[in-house]
Amino acid sequence: MTAVIETHSLTKVxxxxxxxxxxxxxxxxxxxxxxxxxxxxxxxxxxxxLLGLLASDGGSASVLGFDCTKQGPQLRRxxxxxxxxxxxxxxxxxxxxxxxxxxxxxxxxxxxxxxxAAEMARFQLESEGHALVGSLPTGTQRRCSxxxxxxxxxxxxxxxxxxxxxxxISRREFWAFLGxxxxxxxxxxxxxxxxxxxxVCDRLCLILGGRLRFxxxxxxxxxxxxxxVLLISTNQVKSAHQILKERYGASLLxxxxxxxxxxxxxxxxxxxxxxxxxxxxxxxxxxxxxxxxFVRAAGS
Amino acid sequence: MSGTLARAALIKxxxxxxxxxxxxxxxHATVTVKAGDSVAVLGPDGxxxxxLLRCLAGLxxxxxxxxxxxxxxxxxGYAGSTFDLYGDLTVLENLSFFGRVRGMEREKLxxxxxxxxxxxxxxxxxxxxxxxxxGGMKKGLALGCALVHEPALLLLDEPTVGVDxxxxxxxxxxxxxxxxxxxxxxxxxxxxxxxxxxxxLLAMEHGRASETSSDRVIAACxxxxxxxxxxxxxxxxxxxxxxxxxxxxxxYLRPEGLTVLAVDEPGARELLATTVGAGFAGAALEQSAPxxxxxxxxxxxxxxxxxxxxAA
Numbered sequence: 001m002t003a004v005i006e007t008h009s010l011t012k013v014x015x016x017x018x019x020x021x022x023x024x025x026x027x028x029x030x031x032x033x034x035x036x037x038x039x040x041x042x043x044x045x046x047x048x049x050l051l052g053l054l055a056s057d058g059g060s061a062s063v064l065g066f067d068c069t070k071q072g073p074q075l076r077r078x079x080x081x082x083x084x085x086x087x088x089x090x091x092x093x094x095x096x097x098x099x100x101x102x103x104x105x106x107x108x109x110x111x112x113x114x115x116x117a118a119e120m121a122r123f124q125l126e127s128e129g130h131a132l133v134g135s136l137p138t139g140t141q142r143r144c145s146x147x148x149x150x151x152x153x154x155x156x157x158x159x160x161x162x163x164x165x166x167x168x169i170s171r172r173e174f175w176a177f178l179g180x181x182x183x184x185x186x187x188x189x190x191x192x193x194x195x196x197x198x199x200v201c202d203r204l205c206l207i208l209g210g211r212l213r214f215x216x217x218x219x220x221x222x223x224x225x226x227x228x229v230l231l232i233s234t235n236q237v238k239s240a241h242q243i244l245k246e247r248y249g250a251s252l253l254x255x256x257x258x259x260x261x262x263x264x265x266x267x268x269x270x271x272x273x274x275x276x277x278x279x280x281x282x283x284x285x286x287x288x289x290x291x292x293x294f295v296r297a298a299g300s
Numbered sequence: 301m302s303g304t305l306a307r308a309a310l311i312k313x314x315x316x317x318x319x320x321x322x323x324x325x326x327x328h329a330t331v332t333v334k335a336g337d338s339v340a341v342l343g344p345d346g347x348x349x350x351x352l353l354r355c356l357a358g359l360x361x362x363x364x365x366x367x368x369x370x371x372x373x374x375x376x377g378y379a380g381s382t383f384d385l386y387g388d389l390t391v392l393e394n395l396s397f398f399g400r401v402r403g404m405e406r407e408k409l410x411x412x413x414x415x416x417x418x419x420x421x422x423x424x425x426x427x428x429x430x431x432x433x434x435g436g437m438k439k440g441l442a443l444g445c446a447l448v449h450e451p452a453l454l455l456l457d458e459p460t461v462g463v464d465x466x467x468x469x470x471x472x473x474x475x476x477x478x479x480x481x482x483x484x485x486x487x488x489x490x491x492x493x494x495x496x497x498x499x500x501l502l503a504m505e506h507g508r509a510s511e512t513s514s515d516r517v518i519a520a521c522x523x524x525x526x527x528x529x530x531x532x533x534x535x536x537x538x539x540x541x542x543x544x545x546x547x548x549x550x551x552y553l554r555p556e557g558l559t560v561l562a563v564d565e566p567g568a569r570e571l572l573a574t575t576v577g578a579g580f581a582g583a584a585l586e587q588s589a590p591x592x593x594x595x596x597x598x599x600x601x602x603x604x605x606x607x608x609x610x611a612a
Binding site: 030037038039040084137138139161164165166167168169170172173175176177179180181182183184193194195196199200218219238241245251252253254255291294295298299 | 338343344345346347381434435436458461462463464465466467468469472473476477480490491492493496497498499536537538539540542543544545546547549552553554555593596597600601
């Protein structure tokens, strides 16, 4: 597979703060690629540099064969972007929005009308064509923003937290839809805070404090931060939580305490609790999830 | 639990219906919340989760039915899914404002503000404008504002949506500490795994609310299995086929492979044939139990039905 995005030592400095620090990324053609990291980690700054909207202060980046710093306008014609806020005009109808965005992407006349009709059909928006976007439910607005981003048939689609607030069935439908796009040779990059679903990404990267902490498959990320997660049941949950929180950053899960810190084993937890006068506690182990790997990486 | 019977009911919705124009947002809902309860309200978009919460908060008047409660405004803390904060006020000013509108006395309020700042780890940010905080910190502050007057009932609408995993864990920890003293909690979520933070589960669909539990949800699907076909090179082909049948939530791709929810093997093969194509219908199938999410999807999409109360 050829690379759609390639960066070498990509760097951005704001004042004295290095917000993107020598990041090397490779996104291959036709994959779903997850872009992970806490708020403020440098994800958006990186994306803005990749789109040529922000000049880098070091390193290089190419997207779809274009140099991001010099050829921003050319490459942006081949990219679709859906922000968290959907960026639609609420006082225009669905059809007016799509016609407007189509023109922005350089579509005109018959071609524009054909593309708008095709996307309205694909996203089941025909019956809402004349409704003001502001009057429609969130789910419909979401479909409309996706339709707008796909009008010019981009080679690369960037989605910022596309499933935030979506229910389970809608999420399943959405992932199936994305799968169809990549099968048709579009590359998809998405950011999300909901890690259980990123498992279906082909690959992902984790950015922490401006640095690339991991790049690889979801399974690879779990394996990069190995070891089980411990679940502790005791009739002194409150004090156990207090002690284990101070010592290992444990959290409460219902009436059990959860220790996810890497390298902490059952014997150590039992000893710590016993020291604190909690003799009766059962400690079980469950497999670490992608979310655990994320928290482990952020804490290390 | 022996204490269950003795716990006082804080609020009761009796046969409550809420209509917005022609839409029935809440349909004859009967729900009781007792001291110490922790209730997760789950369900698809538009099922009425937020309306139920707003009804409990007294922010929506029922079209019919009754809300019985002695709590009053001072007994209820509510945080909506959007940040109900004043962006141009500081963290401290927000907490102070929400305390004062609840009629708190000066001394008590000062004490509670300090407690909330330390509970939500915002001590160092007390003089920052709320509008400039990160998403996780805003959620923390919204939680502090809902708790500042020590309510007996805490209502949280999607408390962790849009928050990164580290902050999400911190928020749940704050919530757990805040409710450890017996404050009842009712929260909505679209993430099923968050049900683990609750002792009761309320499933909502088309405005109707029904009491359930994760055991009951799974029991409802005990006849079902998840049949998995490992997928390697055919991944692109499978994705293309699945995109054509997005309306069928029983077939989906997960890390282990292509997954089909069906009652028996012939059923699984038939569903494979009609969705991803005959090419996969003959593949080796590995049987496993449906996950909680699978079970929920089966119930929500009307493929499986829950046993009558008491049967599970």
